[in-house]
Amino acid sequence: MKLAAAIGLFSGGLDSITACRVIMAQSIRVVALKFVTPFFDDRLLSREQEYRTEVREKYGIDVRIVDLSEGYIELLRNPGHGFGKNFNPCIDCKIFMLTRARRLMAQYGASFLFTGEVIGQRPMSQRRDTLRVIERESRCEDILLRPLCARLLKETRPEREGLVDRQRLYAFSGRGRRQQIELAGQFGITDYPSPAGGCILTDVNLGARIENFYQGRLRISSGGFDADDIRLLLVGRQFRLPGGQWFVLGRDEKENERLLELAGEGDAILYMRERPGPTGLLRMGRNSAGTGALANETIMQAAGLVVRYGRKVDGRVMPAEVSFTQRNVKKSFVAEPLGDDQFSGWQL
Ligand code: SF4
Known part of the structure; x- marks a missing residue:
């Protein structure tokens, strides 16, 4: 007999792991979707197979990674339900994810969707009235099950139709995790990530940086920005040069490599040719194609920052030879380090 199937939203945290296992325990085939964007978890895109194997071996769950970047970058411009404490549009984010999951139901032969949400766990997105808004606006009413708190909510279609036994669902609520931990333990799961979120939109500093970026404080391109611009925004020391150009410096070897990527x-x-120091990236944006026209002043400002943050000589910041490459222009020159008071207003 062919098993019924369901799609679960999978953050990789305790609640989503447990919710998947609750549904799997009712002999339903679960496809767990791990959504990624430049704001959360998109480094998984480069190790998808490894991640899938890891999740299958650890929790017995079949997970797929889905890149949401495209529409998500747009969503942040003006989320209908606004932002949380920082630049996190949690309600619209969930609506967006569920809408995408609903559209994937036919592909996976799924009869319903489910999440690991628990009433009252998060102040903004997991209130009872908000849960209803989310299911209505994602057009998932009646096909969206929340196995961990289903018995506190209205019966859904998979329950009514007998695909899911409501008596084997739960009535968890509130912020505590004790019940989820106990339930996970019943499935033999004791090793799961700590609740600290991986979503940088909830981070005070990075959230503010992203918000500034959306407000157009950096000159990159009149054609808008894309996922790679957001990825760049999350690396190293960030500067807005006096002409509005966007300049980024690596803080260590790993970040230097990331900038080159x-x-x-x-x-x-x-970069400095003869002493260790940061790699600097001056983003020119898509509209710069073919121009190569960086003002000498801008180049010297960027080079001055590279030298300022480079290795000192006998405890002093000294001038250094800097290599500059842009398209087929390659040159090197000696640059003076900038004094801290010269760039105090440039850092983002
Ligand atoms: S914390 Fe981030 S990923 Fe989670 S719902 Fe909010 S915006 Fe979306």
Whole structure:
């Protein structure tokens, strides 16, 4: 007999793991969707197979990664339900994810959707009235089950139709995790990530940085920005040069490498030739194609920052030879370090 199937939203945290196992325990085939964007978990895109194997071996769950970047970047411009404490549009985010999950139901042969939400667990997005708004606006009414708190909510279609036994669902509520931990223990799961979120939109500093970016404080391109711009925004020290150009410096070897990975066509790369120090990336944006026209003043400002944060000589910041590459222009020159008072207003 072919098993019924369901799609679960999978954050990778305790609640979503437990919710998947509750549904799987009712002999339903579960496809867990792990949504990623540049704001959360998108490094998984480069190790999808490894991640899938990890989740299957640890929790017995079949997870798929779905990249939501495209529409999500747009969503942040003006989320209908506003933002939480920081730049996190949790209600619209959930509506967006559920809408995408609903559209994938036919592909996976799923009869319903489910999440690991628990009433009252989060102040904004998990209130009873908000749960209803989310299911209505994602057009998931009646096909969206919340196995961990279902018995506190109205019966849904999979329950009425007998696909899911309501008596084997739960009535958890509130912020505590004790009940989820006990339930996970019954499935033999004791090793799960701590609740600290992986969503940088909830981070005070990064959230503010992203908000600034959305407000257009950086000159990148009149054609808008994309996921790679957001990824760049999350690396290293960030500067807005006096002409509005966006400049980023790596803070260690790993970040220097990341900047080289993220460098796009037309971006300029700077580094000190003879002493260890940061790699600098001057983002030119898509509209810079073919211009190569960076003012010497801008180049010297960027080079001055590279030297300022480079290794000191006998405890002093000294001038250094800087290499500059942009498209087929390669040159090197001696740059003076900038004094801290010269760039105090440039840092983002
Ligand atoms: S914390 Fe981030 S990923 Fe989670 S619902 Fe809010 S915006 Fe979405």
